[in-house]
Amino acid sequence: MAETGLLSATDVAVGYGGEPVCAPVTLSVEAGTAVALVGPNGAGKSTVLQTMVGLLPPLAGSVTFAGRPVDERAADFRRAVAGVLDDDAFFPSLTGEEHLLLTARGHGVVDAEQVVADQLAAFGLTERAGALPTQLSSGQRRRLALAGVLVRPARLLVLDEPERRLDTAMRRSLADRLAALVGTGVAVLFASHDPAFIGTLADRVLVVGDDACPVVAPADAVAALQEG
Numbered sequence: 448m449a450e451t452g453l454l455s456a457t458d459v460a461v462g463y464g465g466e467p468v469c470a471p472v473t474l475s476v477e478a479g480t481a482v483a484l485v486g487p488n489g490a491g492k493s494t495v496l497q498t499m500v501g502l503l504p505p506l507a508g509s510v511t512f513a514g515r516p517v518d519e520r521a522a523d524f525r526r527a528v529a530g531v532l533d534d535d536a537f538f539p540s541l542t543g544e545e546h547l548l549l550t551a552r553g554h555g556v557v558d559a560e561q562v563v564a565d566q567l568a569a570f571g572l573t574e575r576a577g578a579l580p581t582q583l584s585s586g587q588r589r590r591l592a593l594a595g596v597l598v599r600p601a602r603l604l605v606l607d608e609p610e611r612r613l614d615t616a617m618r619r620s621l622a623d624r625l626a627a628l629v630g631t632g633v634a635v636l637f638a639s640h641d642p643a644f645i646g647t648l649a650d651r652v653l654v655v656g657d658d659a660c661p662v663v664a665p666a667d668a669v670a671a672l673q674e675g
């Protein structure tokens with residue numbers, strides 16, 4: 448039976464060089480829900496995320512967004528989907544604040560200055576707003592990348608280990624803020640190793656690395672992570 452969410456994969460084989468990371472994935476991310484990917488290092492979480500947003504071709508099957516095959520070069524897809532994957536890039540000659548303002552204004556945010564100021568504050572970057580990307584620590588750059596997806600509207604957020612390089616308080620506040628966004632109808636697909644993040648945010652969890660890549664309830668995934 449075909450999946451019919453905002454973002455849908457039905458029997459999609461995922462992997463590099465013809466070698467799938469697990470059995471074909473069937474996954475649907477509806478508006479106003481969050482789906483987590485869990486699994487050990489190297490299991491294939493990033494590979495699944497990249498395939499779901501069209502950065503990597505599936506070995507078999509196809510992924511759809513709003514009923515159409517995913518095309519990451521299509522302007523309407525790019526406007527609808529915001530992501531933080533492994534390849535965060537910034538304008539080298541713009542400060543963090545300028546980068547965020549450009550992103551917000553480019554996406555038509557009317558009160559861009561306030562939205563950017565709020566995100567800088569929420570990510571603890573207000574004091575470093577005037578720094579160039581090369582003048583930021585790797586953790587600060589990570590927070591700037593996350594701020595970049597939250598200063599603009601999106602129907603779907605795709606986040607690869609959003610908790611990475613955040614301290615516990617920042618993780619908690621980000622998970623709460625993402626959960627609030629989900630409450631407004633935004634969809635979130637994210638990979639994570641953090642039981643608290645998954646417990647706060649996820650409605651369903653895809654377990655990557657088991658042969659079957661099953662979808663399980665968050666409580667079961669959290670329990671498995673806590674057992675180690």
Ligand SMILES: Nc1ncnc2c1ncn2[C@@H]1O[C@H](COP(=O)(O)OP(=O)(O)OP(=O)(O)O)[C@@H](O)[C@H]1O
Nearest residue numbers: 463464468486487488489490491492493494495655
């Ligand atoms: N560009 C690439 N070319 C070929 N193989 C790759 C490439 N990137 C990743 N792989 C391989 O694909 C498999 C899945 O990697 P992936 O990065 O998706 O795992 P992951 O679950 O996200 O891991 P982690 O938790 O460490 O980020 C690994 O065996 C990895 O070595």
